[in-house]
Amino acid sequence: MIDLPDPKPTTLAARERIIAGLRALLPEGGVIAEALRLKPYETDGLSAYRQVPLAVALPETTEQVASVLRFCHENGVRVVPRGAGTSLSGGALPLADAVVIGLMRMNRILAIDYADRLAVVQPGVTNIGITEAVRGAGFFYAPDPSSQLACMIGGNVNMNSGGAHCLKYGVTANNLLGLKIVTIEGEVIEIGGAHLDAAGYDWLGLLTGSEGQLAIVTEVTVRILRSPEGARAMLAAFRSNEIAGACVDAIITSGIIPVALEFMDRPAIHACEAFAHAGYPLDAEAMLIIEVEGSIAEQDDLLARIKEICARFDPISLKISQSAEESAAIWKGRKGAFGAVGRISPDYLCMDGTIPTGRLPDVLRRIGEMSDSYGLKVANIFHAGDGNLHPLIMFDANDPESFHRAEAFGADILKLCVEVGGCLTGEHGVGVEKRDLMTAQFTAVELDQQRRIKTAFDPDWLLNTAKVFPLTAALAPAMPRAA
Amino acid sequence: MSALAPADEAEIAQAIGEARARATPLLLAGRATKDGILRPVQAETTLSLKNHAGVTLYAPNELILSARAGTPLAEIEALVAGAGQQIIAEPPDLAALLGETEGAQTLGGVVACNLSGPRRITAGAMRDHVMGLRAVNGAGEIIRAGGRVLKNVTGLDLCKLLTGSFGTLAAITEITLKVLPAAETTATLVLPGLDAQRGVAALAQALGAPFGVSAAAWLPRAQAARVGELAGFAASVALVRIEDFRPSVLYRGERLRALLSEFGAAEILDEAPSRAVWRAVRDAAPLGPVGGHDAVWRVSVRPSAGPGIVAVAEGLGGRCFLDWGGGLAWITAEASAETHRAITEAARAAGGVWWLMRAPAALRASLDVVPAEPAPLAAIARRVKAAFDPAFILNPGRIHVGL
Missing domain, CATH: 3.30.43.10 (Uridine Diphospho-n-acetylenolpyruvylglucosamine Reductase, domain 2)
Known part of the structure; x- marks a missing residue:
């Protein structure tokens, strides 16, 4: 603990x-x-x-x-x-x-405005609840974390949640217009509103992802977007992580930004296939799920371009979905990945670092070496377009020693992410889990700078204490004196 | 009046550290093309970052570019264009509007002012694409924020806080941006003869359609007449842009034309005139020349409130047009406290905000150039300022008096 x-x-x-x-x-x-x-x-x-x-x-x-x-x-x-x-x-x-x-009792949708393309909601509305409320008019709320059936928008704001489709649509911070917040002193402040951009400091940007360190969010104004005409997925399987990584680079540099570009390594493919029977190729070392949007003709055009690129990388198989049902089947395994890993291992830790996408093969190789030396299995799922890596480390919670090894393995992976130019967390937040690793990414001066901002909002450090920042004897840093 | 223009970050940090020790205010600048925006800064010394220049990283496959703050934006635009990519937020060049040298602005200036162009409505602002920063705070300390990856929630998001802070918290020394592929081609639907209300309704319909509109603007007749490619319409124009692969642009143009038929027959401009039109909109060129007795405002409101702002501006004898689907009003009118009050009250009544982009210095010094913050937030702002800049030496008073 x-x-x-x-x-x-x-x-x-x-x-x-x-x-x-x-x-x-x-x-x-x-x-x-x-x-x-x-x-x-x-x-x-x-x-x-x-x-x-x-x-x-x-x-x-x-x-x-x-x-x-x-x-x-x-x-x-x-x-x-x-x-x-x-x-x-x-x-x-x-x-x-x-x-x-x-905040779960504050679960009402207060306003929906299609002309200005926004919704005003309370923090206890679920992520999917926003999309469900506007779906009838053809709209949706874009960020789609895996927990979207349960997770609430207030938490999404505080963690700046992402999702599988943020390569195209951005994360929570890119889809907000305004907040109502309450300070620790009990002052109610409106930030932003229905308009774009802040005049003055970007409080909306600072508060998003602040993990409850600065204020409590009681109302959120989100942008809603018109849903595309349709979406379709394809699956491409390759002989090595290196080849799949090179294929991702080739797709991106060709000028195509798919709406989703997901990478699974061999253990992840096997776990998901055993669980979902999605028809994943079990002889592949790496697999990509690539999704595009638009009319049927536009989907055909984009998928043909992507298929042509994939074909240059000696694929084991290429499968373009021919229907919504086939797309759903392709996604079924990926979306069930956590459950799938849960089936082969009693417990797992889901890590969340980000790396420069070009370093993927090297990072996967080193994670494989760590897996051997720690004696724990790992499956890797990767938002390949944006470099967000989710290694799932399998362990047995009934064995405290196994849990400690898993934690140490996870910490080593995150330090590796920082070492290759990435960061500790792409979308899950620092929380208490990665708090003590912050010194791997930031200098003492940088952490003090962030801690002084917390003090500016929360002078007594009462809000979500002991998260994000490494514990120090005096929680609040000294404020620098004017010369 | 002295001027420093160090070439490396350590010297920038040293200069700020010394200024802090002496409690001497500094005016931070790049090539000083945006000194006329917001309030004038009272400082004996200018610290320019123009010599701290150069692209330090460009990985087209990772959609990432890093450059020092003094790098001319034009140099970066040319570099990424060479790889078929672009700066996503389409930042404007406001030099002509502000009476400065065209093409000289730096990346640091654009980020410090968070200036975004027409694509902002659908693809986000500069602040949405700043993935990492290096900066020197008011204590002379070098700090990094974010990183060089596209997805990062590690710690407080200082990238967003510093972007648009007009140099009042730290001197941004290096910026890492997300970039994206530039579209293969572009086209623009032009709907002539709609008043502001109908025009914005048409834009809302287009932006609410599943056809990937990337920009939407409305120009009154007199402003359209100032754009060569639009002058022939001899009417107000609603403009809707599509950017994508060629087959998509063709398909979506026709679908949008059909969808918007209740607003009249749309003409479609192809690539070259489209680019010229949106460059003009981006740079606020349709406002026309701004005289020494005129001021320029930028007002951001919910898009449906845009026509109300147009009515106020025109009632004051000013000129204006709408970008961002109707939500961004560019206005020029007589530079006076009365005009300012009328425009800002209209913005406030619509729940929006404003920036005084250009006015004589005496006037800028005496007005709320952006909305004042409510007292509890102003108190937090003061403490956040102190957390970065304990002696209040960096661009003091640039945004708010005393900050």
Whole structure:
């Protein structure tokens, strides 16, 4: 278990008074304090880490969020924001002396505007819920993390979530127009709105992906896009990772940006095929799923261009889907990848580094060597267009030694990502999981710069403490003095 | 008035560190083509990054380019064009509009001001494509943000915070951009004779269609007359651009023409006139020459509110046109506090924002050149400024008084 800061004795001692204070601020049933009912909040998508919180508050309005934060601020109580709890980096892991603020009751869609192509939603609306609300008019919300059935837009904003289609449509930050936030002091502030671009500092850009370090998001204005006429996938299998990587380069440099370009290595192909029976070629070392959009004729044109490029790389097989059903079958294995790996291994860690795409073959080779030396299997899934690598490290959670090895293996992979010019996390966030690796990517000066920004928003470091930044004796850095 | 123009980052850091020690304000510049935007800076010393130039990385297969801040934008545009790629946000060259030297602007200037062109409506702003930065903060410390990969959520996103911060937080020394393939060809649908309301409705219909529109603008008759390729219409024009492979551009042009038929018969401009038209729109050339007694505003509102801004601007005797599907109004009118109040109140009433892009210095010094922030946010802004620039020496007052 990773180090967490010592609970504040004064907060633990005042537990009953804090719970009573919160109950006075929220409607009936808005505070959870019983041990049994706190249990579901002890962890998130990174279930290896667990900590029961002091209490859970479930506000239903921005004003209630503001009053809870004001109360916590006045009483020096730490706060952990939570949406659906799907974070893979432990972003919603509680602290023993923290109040979890669950935003799931704020789950209404407040406005949809097709003329200006936006929707205003509360943070507890699920990612897919936005698309479902606008699908009838032919629109969709573009970022599509794998957890989109469950994950909530408030969490997406805080983690700057991506998805398989962000090569074309961008990540959360590229699809937002405005936020309503509440500061730790309980001030409600509107950022952006229905217009493009910030006059003054880009608070929207800074808050997106800030992992609950700066404020709590209570309203989100997202851009909605018109769905394409159609989409179709193809599958290309190759004799080596190097060849598949070279093929990706050739596609990109030819001027085609597919809407998705997914890479799976041999272990991932085998795991997914055993699970989904998608017809993946089991003799391939590497496989690409390539998706294009447009009318049928446009799909034909693009797929023909891509097929011609793939054919230059001695493919084992090339399969262009002829229908929506065939496309769905091609995607079925990839989308079920996590479940598929879960079937062959009791537990796995899903890593999330990004690398310069040209370094893929080299990085996969070194991950393979690490796999041998750690004695743990790994399957690699890769958003090939944008360099986001998801190694799934398989281990047995009932064996603590196996878990520690998996963690060390994961850390080595992420350090390798940084070493080759990449970064620790492409879309899952730092959370608690990668907190202590931040020194591999940033200098002390750079981390202090980021920490001072947190202090500017949250002077007492009450918001989502112990995430993102390595623990230091004094949580907040010294502010530099004017000369 | 002294001027420093060091060639390397260590010297830039040293100059800022010394200025901090003496608490001397610095005016940060590249080639100084954007000094007239927002508020004038009171500083004895100019620190120019124009000599800190050069492309340091270009990997077309990875869609990544890095260059030092002083690199002329034109040099980068030519380099990526050579590989069939482009800067995604289509940044404008506002030199003519601002009365400066054309073609001289640097990458650092475009990023520091977050300037984006017509493609912003569908492909994002400069800030969306800044993947990494190197910068020197007001304490003279070198910091890096982001990286050289396309997807990165490691730590706070300082790339977005510094982009568009007009040099008030740090001197950006090097920038890593995502680039994309340039389309094989382009075409533009022109719908003549629509007033602003109908024009923006047509743009909304086009942008809400599944045909990959990449830009959408509306020009009143007088502004269309200033663009050679549009003058022949002798009417206001709604413009819809498509950029893609040739078969797609042909197909989508026809589908859009049919879809928009209720707005009249669209004429389709092919590649060469299309490029000329959108270059003019990008650079705000349809506003025409701006005199010494005139000011220029950029107003961003929800697209459907654009026609209301046009009405206010024209009521003031000004000239204007709309880009970004109606959401970006470019306005020129008499430079006065009264005109400014009328335009900014209209923007505020529509829930939007503004930038005073050009005006006499005395006027710029006395107005809210961008909207004032609510008190709690202004307090945070001041603390964030101090977190980067403890002695408040970098471009003081450039955006807000006292910041």
